[in-house]
Amino acid sequence: MIDLQPVKGTRDFFPDEMRLRNWLFDVWRRVSVQAGFEEYDTCVLEHEELYIRKAGDEISKQLYSFEDKGGRRLSLRPEMTPSLARLVLQYKKSLSFPIKWFSMPQCFRYERMTKGRRREHFQWNADIIGQPEMVAEAEILMLLISACESMGLTAKDIRVFINDRRILNSILSQISVPQEMHSAVLVIMDKRDKISTEALSKLLQDLGMSTIQVEQLNEYLSKSDLNELKKDLNDTHGIEELQNLMDLMVTAGYSNYLQFDISIVRGLSYYTGAVFEVNSPEKQHRAICGGGRYDSLLSACGGETVPAVGFGFGDVVVLDVLKELQRFPELPRTLDYTIIPFAAEQVGIALKIAAELRSQGSTVDCNFSMKKIKKTMQQANESGAKNTILLFPDELAEDKVVIRDMQLHEQKPIKITDLISSAE
Amino acid sequence: MIDLQPVKGTRDFFPDEMRLRNWLFDVWRRVSVQAGFEEYDTCVLEHEELYIRKAGDEISKQLYSFEDKGGRRLSLRPEMTPSLARLVLQYKKSLSFPIKWFSMPQCFRYERMTKGRRREHFQWNADIIGQPEMVAEAEILMLLISACESMGLTAKDIRVFINDRRILNSILSQISVPQEMHSAVLVIMDKRDKISTEALSKLLQDLGMSTIQVEQLNEYLSKSDLNELKKDLNDTHGIEELQNLMDLMVTAGYSNYLQFDISIVRGLSYYTGAVFEVNSPEKQHRAICGGGRYDSLLSACGGETVPAVGFGFGDVVVLDVLKELQRFPELPRTLDYTIIPFAAEQVGIALKIAAELRSQGSTVDCNFSMKKIKKTMQQANESGAKNTILLFPDELAEDKVVIRDMQLHEQKPIKITDLISSAE
Numbered sequence: 001m002i003d004l005q006p007v008k009g010t011r012d013f014f015p016d017e018m019r020l021r022n023w024l025f026d027v028w029r030r031v032s033v034q035a036g037f038e039e040y041d042t043c044v045l046e047h048e049e050l051y052i053r054k055a056g057d058e059i060s061k062q063l064y065s066f067e068d069k070g071g072r073r074l075s076l077r078p079e080m081t082p083s084l085a086r087l088v089l090q091y092k093k094s095l096s097f098p099i100k101w102f103s104m105p106q107c108f109r110y111e112r113m114t115k116g117r118r119r120e121h122f123q124w125n126a127d128i129i130g131q132p133e134m135v136a137e138a139e140i141l142m143l144l145i146s147a148c149e150s151m152g153l154t155a156k157d158i159r160v161f162i163n164d165r166r167i168l169n170s171i172l173s174q175i176s177v178p179q180e181m182h183s184a185v186l187v188i189m190d191k192r193d194k195i196s197t198e199a200l201s202k203l204l205q206d207l208g209m210s211t212i213q214v215e216q217l218n219e220y221l222s223k224s225d226l227n228e229l230k231k232d233l234n235d236t237h238g239i240e241e242l243q244n245l246m247d248l249m250v251t252a253g254y255s256n257y258l259q260f261d262i263s264i265v266r267g268l269s270y271y272t273g274a275v276f277e278v279n280s281p282e283k284q285h286r287a288i289c290g291g292g293r294y295d296s297l298l299s300a301c302g303g304e305t306v307p308a309v310g311f312g313f314g315d316v317v318v319l320d321v322l323k324e325l326q327r328f329p330e331l332p333r334t335l336d337y338t339i340i341p342f343a344a345e346q347v348g349i350a351l352k353i354a355a356e357l358r359s360q361g362s363t364v365d366c367n368f369s370m371k372k373i374k375k376t377m378q379q380a381n382e383s384g385a386k387n388t389i390l391l392f393p394d395e396l397a398e399d400k401v402v403i404r405d406m407q408l409h410e411q412k413p414i415k416i417t418d419l420i421s422s423a424e
Numbered sequence: 425m426i427d428l429q430p431v432k433g434t435r436d437f438f439p440d441e442m443r444l445r446n447w448l449f450d451v452w453r454r455v456s457v458q459a460g461f462e463e464y465d466t467c468v469l470e471h472e473e474l475y476i477r478k479a480g481d482e483i484s485k486q487l488y489s490f491e492d493k494g495g496r497r498l499s500l501r502p503e504m505t506p507s508l509a510r511l512v513l514q515y516k517k518s519l520s521f522p523i524k525w526f527s528m529p530q531c532f533r534y535e536r537m538t539k540g541r542r543r544e545h546f547q548w549n550a551d552i553i554g555q556p557e558m559v560a561e562a563e564i565l566m567l568l569i570s571a572c573e574s575m576g577l578t579a580k581d582i583r584v585f586i587n588d589r590r591i592l593n594s595i596l597s598q599i600s601v602p603q604e605m606h607s608a609v610l611v612i613m614d615k616r617d618k619i620s621t622e623a624l625s626k627l628l629q630d631l632g633m634s635t636i637q638v639e640q641l642n643e644y645l646s647k648s649d650l651n652e653l654k655k656d657l658n659d660t661h662g663i664e665e666l667q668n669l670m671d672l673m674v675t676a677g678y679s680n681y682l683q684f685d686i687s688i689v690r691g692l693s694y695y696t697g698a699v700f701e702v703n704s705p706e707k708q709h710r711a712i713c714g715g716g717r718y719d720s721l722l723s724a725c726g727g728e729t730v731p732a733v734g735f736g737f738g739d740v741v742v743l744d745v746l747k748e749l750q751r752f753p754e755l756p757r758t759l760d761y762t763i764i765p766f767a768a769e770q771v772g773i774a775l776k777i778a779a780e781l782r783s784q785g786s787t788v789d790c791n792f793s794m795k796k797i798k799k800t801m802q803q804a805n806e807s808g809a810k811n812t813i814l815l816f817p818d819e820l821a822e823d824k825v826v827i828r829d830m831q832l833h834e835q836k837p838i839k840i841t842d843l844i845s846s847a848e
Contacts, residue, residue, distance in 0.1 A: 001726030003471055004514045007498055010467035012511055015525065018463045034782040036759060036789030036807075039442045043434035043544060044468060044530065045488075045500070047427055064469075066490030069534045074431055076469070087436055090428045096806065100789070101439065106468065110493050120467060135771055135792050142779060251772030253779050302425030335460060347559055348675025355566060355677055358458040365460030365524070368559050382520065383460075 009110075009119025019331040021122070024151075024315055025104055028124040031146045032102040035139065037126055040101050042083040044108075048073040050082045053300075057187060057269050062109040076108035079312060080125040081270070081297065088129055089303040097130025097306075100139070107312075117286065118316060127310030129298075134245045136309045137274050137293065141249060144278065144289050144311055145257055151318070152327045158288065161261035162245075162276040165292070166238030167229065168265065174233060175216040177209060183269040185209070189221075190265040226260050238273065245274070266290055270297040274309065285321055289313035336362040338385040340376045346391045353389065353401070356420045381406060389419070433534075433543025443755040445546070448575075448739055449528055452548040455570045456526040459563070461550055464525050466507040468532075472497040474506040477724075481611060481693050486533040500532035503736065504549040505694070505721065512553055513727040521554025521730075524563070531736075541710065542740060551734030553722075558669045560733045561698050561717065565673060568702065568713050568735055569681055575742070576751045582712065585685035586669075586700040589716070590662030591653065592689065598657060599640040601633060607693040609633070613645075614689040650684050662697065669698070690714055694721040698733065709745055713737035760786040762809035764800045770815045777813065777825070780844045805830060813843070 006012045013021055029039065048065050064076040077083060080103055088095065103125045110119055126143055128136040141160055148158050165186070172182050188203045195203075201214045209217075223229050230239045246258050266275040273293030279285055291311025298306040322328050337357060341350040347368060354364045365383060367376045373390070380388045390402040395413050403419065404411035430436045437445055453463065472489050488500040501507060504527055512519065532544045550567055552560040565584055572582050589610070596606050612627045619627075625638045633641075647653050654663045670682050690699045697717030703709055715735025722730040746752050761781055765774040771792060778788045789807060791800050797814070804812045814826040819837050827843065828835035 002473055002510065004510050006467055006510075007469050007471060007492075007496065008494070010469055012467070012514070013465040014511065014515065015462035015464050018465055021465070022463065031782070034785070034787050035778075036762075036787060038439035038757060039446065040439055041437040041442055041445070043430055043436070045431050045434055045532070045544070047431060049426055064490075064492060066488075068488060070432070072431065086426065086428050086430075087438065090436070091438065096803070098792075108469070120469070131792070133792065135775075138771075138775060139790070142775065146779070146782065248772050248775065252775035333462060338460075347562075348672050351559075351562060351566065351672065351676035354459075355570070358455070358570065361458065363458050363460060366563070368522075368555065368557065379520070 007119075009113055011118065011120070015333070016331075019333070020319070020329070021315065023329055023331055024319065025122075027147055027150045028102070028104055028313070031143060031150055032124075032126055035100070035143045035146070037100040037102040037143070040084075040087065040103050041105065042077075042080075042087065042103075044076055044106060045074050046077050046083060046086075048075040050086065050301075051075055051078060053269055058267055059109065062111045064108045064110055077105060078109045079107055079268075080105045080123065081127070081268075081294065081310065081312075082301070084125070084127055084129075084310075085297050085301045085303075085308075088306065089298060089301055092303065092306075095130075098136070099129050100126070101129070102126040115286070115320070122315040124313040124315075125310060126313075127308060129306060129308045131309070132295075132307040134241050134274070135248070136307070137245050138248045138252065140291065140309050140311060141258070141276070142252060142254060144291075144313060145254055147313065148278070148288075148318075151322060153321070153325075155256040157280060157321075157325060158257070158278055159281045160258050160276050160278050161264050161283070162242065162258055162274060163260065163262055163264035164238030164242050164274050165265075165271050166235075166273060167233075167242075167262070170233045170235040170237060171217065171220045173235060175213050175220075177213060177217075181208060186265050187267060187269055190267040192263060192265075221262055223262055224260070229262075242274065266292055268294075270294040270300065272296050276311075278313075280321070286317050288318050288321060332384050334363070334384040335365050335380075335386065337364045337387050337389055338376075338380040338383065339364065339366045339389045339391070340373075340380070341366070341368065341391045342370065342373075343393070344370070346396065349396070350391060353416060353420070360420070377404075377406075431543075433537055435542065435544070439757065440755075443757070444743070444753070445739065447753055447755055448743065449546075451571055451574045452526075452528055452737070455567060455574055456548075456550055459524070459567045459570070461524040461526040461567070463527060464508075464511065465527050465529065466501075466504075466511065468500055468530060469498050470501050470507060470510075472499040474510065474725075475499055475502060477693055482691055483533065486535045488532045488534055501529060502533045503531055503692075504529045504547065505551070505692075505718065505734065505736075506725070508549070508551055508553075508734075509721050509725045509727075509732075512730065513722060513725055516727065516730075519554075522552055522560070523554060524550070524552050526550040539710070539744070546739040548737040548739075549734060550737075551732060553730060553732045555733070556719075556731040558665050558698070559672070560731070561669050562672045562676065564715065564733050564735060565682070565700070566676060566678060568715075568737060569678055571737065572702070572712075572742075575746060577745075577749075579680040581704060581745075581749060582681070582702055583705045584682050584700050584702050585688050585707070586666065586682055586698060587684065587686055587688035588662030588666050588698050589689075589695050590659075590697060591657075591666075591686070594657045594659040594661060595641065595644045597659060599637050599644075601637060605632060610689050611691060611693055613641075614691040616687060616689075645686055647686060648684065653686075666698065690716055692718075694718040694724065696720050700735075702737075704745070710741050712742050712745060756808050758787070758808040759789050759804075759810065761788045761811050761813055762800075762804040762807065763788065763790045763813045763815070764797075764804070765790070765792065765815040766794065766797075767817070768794070770820065773820070774815060777840060777844070784844070801828075801830075 059078045107123050108120050204214050230236050271292040272295045275292035277287040278289040293309040295307045339350045357364045388404045400413045403414050483502045527549050531547050628638050654660050695716040696719045699716035701711040702713040717733040719731045763774045774790050781788045812828045824837045827838050
């Protein structure tokens with residue numbers, strides 16, 4: 001007997017689960033298209049080199065990598081942004097910037113499984129490329145908030161915690177951490193919520209920071225007021241921009257969603273500006289969504305510098321949150337009609353009626369079980385049929401069928417030609 | 425510089441290509457749902473053992489297989505049916521048969537690339553499980569024909585070439601090929617169109633068939649009339665069923681689509697009954713779609729015997745065919761509105777108007793380039809905007825904007841509140 005379970009850390013989607021996934025994908029796609037984003041996709045299989053980064057990003061250590069029969073080193077994509085960078089560099093000359101693109105890729109990471117974290121998830125990605133101004137951040141945040149609102153999540157349920165890598169870099173410069181160490185320090189700082197203060201200090205010291213530097217860093221990271229930070233830092237890049245962004249979001253109608261949070265770092269080394277995460281106001285969950293500005297990823301891939309900002313929004317955490325808040329959508333199976341023949345010689349005519357009704361847009365199933373009427377009506381109910389079409393010999397002899405409204409429990413004979421022309 | 429090309433044999437989908445793919449997926453999904461099929465999915469990553477079959481199926485030799493960090497032998501799925509069998513066996517007791525399920529998985533095969541064949545494709549799969557009667561075949565064929573019709577392909581453009589494995593087995597039994605060799609012989613016979621008659625004869629003889637048996641086989645395979653075959657064979661299983669199926673399809677309104685073709689074998693060893701392929705009437709292409717009945721796959725996976733019939737319908741060949749017939753759909757990018765501010769202080773109000781219009785279902789982009797009106801109008805045209813909303817200072821001072829119909833080249837001022845309440 002074969003193993004009936006899916007590969008460890010991966011999921012099967014039975015029809016009930018698939019309706020939920022399609023509902024989520026439809027929300028993502030609808031708000032993206034409404035906001036002027038265009039959909040793209042790449043293959044789940046990429047060259048491994050796309051994910052090998054020198055800053056020691058955790059993601060590079062969690063790759064599903066292998067060699068194909070032609071000797072190529074390949075990986076299942078752990079995230080979408082490097083593929084997007086590859087696409088943009090491929091056709092940079094023919095694209096008209098800024099571009100606003102989105103995708104809903106399945107991404108893979110081989111890691112320990114915890115709540116909200118499997119070895120694969122679907123991750124909605126939306127990015128604006130070629131817009132250096134903070135209005136790109138505003139559009140990106142509006143997009144993800146509108147998705148949350150479409151799912152019934154409001155400013156009472158979620159918050160966008162935002163920071164700017166330039167502020168973190170200013171702090172590190174101010175405490176004399178050399179520039180070339182910044183990326184590596186930030187990757188470690190992103191683990192703050194996951195490991196103890198001692199473990200974190202040790203990692204930072206292993207990297208070359210002194211005890212005093214670590215203490216100074218912790219003091220800066222205890223600040224929650226942008227104006228206060230502005231006074232303390234020599235280099236105030238990022239602070240004013242963040243304040244402008246927050247004002248812009250208020251004008252656009254999104255008050256109460258944004259909150260400055262100096263502890264937001266994000267684990268990817270390519271971020272250069274704003275970084276943000278969405279969570280409940282009390283940060284009870286893993287991040288529902290995270291992203292930021294990465295103006296140098298494209299140049300790191302070998303192209304010129306192109307400003308870019310985007311986010312990844314996974315399917316697992318948000319569904320956990322909706323479930324916890326009891327806001328899961330009700331998505332039962334529905335059918336407009338179930339056609340029920342009662343004898344073998346009626347099968348052809350049942351199929352013909354089905355084909356006609358379907359071609360007019362109705363959803364139609366047939367029940368060929370040839371069971372008794374009580375049983376077939378029960379099956380039609382279970383499959384969510386609004387109407388049943390009963391092929392009784394007497395009516396069929398007059399080119400009629402009996403149509404039954406399953407909610408009203410009313411039935412009447414109808415000419416087949418009339419049924420077909422009146423179909424919803 | 426990194427390699428900007430996708431992995432050999434795989435595709436990128438830029439927005440133009442993605443609109444085409446979404447159009448195709450929408451056709452597949454719509455006709456499936458209308459026909460009462462429910463969508464499911466599994467992970468692209470499966471246990472390798474799911475694809476290891478003793479009949480020597482070509483597919484088993486073309487796997488993208490590897491060992492994960494936990495020592496598991498995994499494969500990227502080359503086809504969907506084994507995953508479906510796994511799912512059905514997992515919840516067999518709680519499913520109410522027959523079930524009608526569909527999926528649109530990406531499938532991978534490492535093979536030489538030729539026209540219509542890459543190393544990955546998306547393959548619409550639809551299956552009916554638990555229905556032993558030929559009406560399942562009728563429903564499956566109606567579904568795939570309705571997809572073709574939705575794409576503008578009619579009985580003039582495509583034909584369903586159909587055969588039955590039981591007929592092939594009868595022929596093999598009649599010429600004294602032992603039962604246990606049948607599957608392997610059929611896998612070789614499926615290569616008929618791809619290799620020379622001599623090469624084929626050699627492969628069959630290597631398997632243990634005599635020269636006379638090979639000659640007898642070729643003679644049977646030259647027959648094109650079901651009634652003639654019926655007279656010649658001792659075991660006529662499959663022939664009458666195929667004739668009934670053809671009659672049923674005519675009653676259901678699908679004349680002229682089906683054609684008996686004894687050369688249809690299909691390369692998968694698990695088929696047990698009807699086997700079919702869709703192609704142009706002259707068979708100019710690779711099969712657009714192929715499938716059949718596989719009543720013993722579930723028992724081969726370790727469960728009881730469950731009757732099943734289904735097909736796979738790839739995205740590559742059908743798009744090649746549509747292109748050749750010049751029936752590609754026109755799918756330009758469109759937008760309801762492009763909002764154009766002309767000064768930095770208008771950005772917030774532009775975003776606010778955008779948010780309001782989007783929340784009512786319109787598709788809205790903003791142009792923040794702050795370029796001259798001629799340039800921004802040209803950009804709006806290129807992005808398919810039906811209307812532009814121009815934020816001129818004079819009108820804004822009166823809470824108005826100027827809306828311009830890009831087709832009619834007409835523009836007029838409108839109160840922002842009226843614009844928002846009148847949005848499509």
